[in-house]
Amino acid sequence: MSMAKTVIIEENGGPEVLKLVDRPVGDPGTGEVRIRQHACGLNFIDVYQRTGLYKLALPHALGMEAAGVIEAVGEGVTHVRPGDRVAYASAPPGAYAQARVMPATQVCPLPDDISFETGAAMMLQGMTVEYLFHRTVPLKSGDTVLFHAAAGGVGLIACQWARALGITLIATAGTDEKCALALEHGAAHAINYRTDDFAARVRDLTDGRGVDVVMDSVGRDTFQGSIDSLRPVGMMISFGNASGPVPPVDLAVLAGKGSLQITRPTLFTHIADHARCQDMARRLCDMVVSGKVKVQIGARMPLDQVAEAHRQLEARATTGATVLIP
Numbered sequence: 001m002s003m004a005k006t007v008i009i010e011e012n013g014g015p016e017v018l019k020l021v022d023r024p025v026g027d028p029g030t031g032e033v034r035i036r037q038h039a040c041g042l043n044f045i046d047v048y049q050r051t052g053l054y055k056l057a058l059p060h061a062l063g064m065e066a067a068g069v070i071e072a073v074g075e076g077v078t079h080v081r082p083g084d085r086v087a088y089a090s091a092p093p094g095a096y097a098q099a100r101v102m103p104a105t106q107v108c109p110l111p112d113d114i115s116f117e118t119g120a121a122m123m124l125q126g127m128t129v130e131y132l133f134h135r136t137v138p139l140k141s142g143d144t145v146l147f148h149a150a151a152g153g154v155g156l157i158a159c160q161w162a163r164a165l166g167i168t169l170i171a172t173a174g175t176d177e178k179c180a181l182a183l184e185h186g187a188a189h190a191i192n193y194r195t196d197d198f199a200a201r202v203r204d205l206t207d208g209r210g211v212d213v214v215m216d217s218v219g220r221d222t223f224q225g226s227i228d229s230l231r232p233v234g235m236m237i238s239f240g241n242a243s244g245p246v247p248p249v250d251l252a253v254l255a256g257k258g259s260l261q262i263t264r265p266t267l268f269t270h271i272a273d274h275a276r277c278q279d280m281a282r283r284l285c286d287m288v289v290s291g292k293v294k295v296q297i298g299a300r301m302p303l304d305q306v307a308e309a310h311r312q313l314e315a316r317a318t319t320g321a322t323v324l325i326p
């Protein structure tokens, strides 16, 4: 049995609870694969799991996304073979590691023209954009979407995806530099929501109508403004809580604001089904291979600097994706 450097937490807390330890990596059981990982993705969900906002039974390894090469497959695994290049976004956490054994269901083939770093940077954030734009609400060319934190990992992919579909994406971000980055990646407009009242700006930009859809992963700080930015019968997609969880919602508010719709989706519902997950990954790979989406890796850090990577993500100091090299 070989050993692999793996990041674990034994308690919830700040970045200092992240520990790099040697862990044994065994052989894959039925339905499992063993992967030698070349790059691991950093995601905001890792922060929620580290702090305890999303509960894990402790101690637990951390990380939800990586890319590498299949070393061995267990019984019943047919869609990947030893030697295949693969990438995944998947539970259970444990992706911050040199190697691991994990369920094969959400492990996806990685085309030769996508690097391991890009694979590790794109799977969780890119499949999220895939389901937001294709599986959550019917969206068509010409529709208008308000997208918060548009210079982040999910955000920069969303800007490019919207451009490819002919969707008018109004971006928000926390600095003028981040707004410029969102515009470069395909946003039609960008609002600095730390200096401007974004809901008022959205009304101006839409001639008073409001947007068809809001995609809000910031949560507590933006929720009310997001609701105020929608047209009647518009759809509020609340899919994250970077600023803190959204307080309970009074449904009557949705009536008063014009029969609004609301949903709180998660990637893990969408990828639970093997075939659907593989479809989502294929569409993402097509977008990347075709050049319609260029995955922006804002920072690359060795795995042993994972605590610093978490600090930067939480401090809003990152743009695009961060990858950890094991």
Ligand code: NDP
Residues within 6 Å of the ligand: 042, 043, 044, 045, 124, 125, 128, 149, 150, 151, 152, 153, 154, 155, 172, 173, 174, 175, 178, 217, 218, 221, 239, 240, 241, 242, 243, 244, 265, 266, 267, 268, 313, 314, 315, 316, 317, 318, 319, 320
């Ligand atoms: P990002 O790279 O987008 O980083 C988060 C960004 O949120 C920050 O850079 C910052 O951008 C913004 N932000 C606003 N307020 C705060 C705050 N108080 N503290 C920290 N950040 C803040 O992260 P990811 O791309 O990994 O994820 C984006 C969001 O999408 C997260 O909320 C994540 O949980 C969610 N998500 C949800 C999924 C789902 O299926 N439900 C799947 C994947 C991601 P700025 O400075 O511009 O405000």
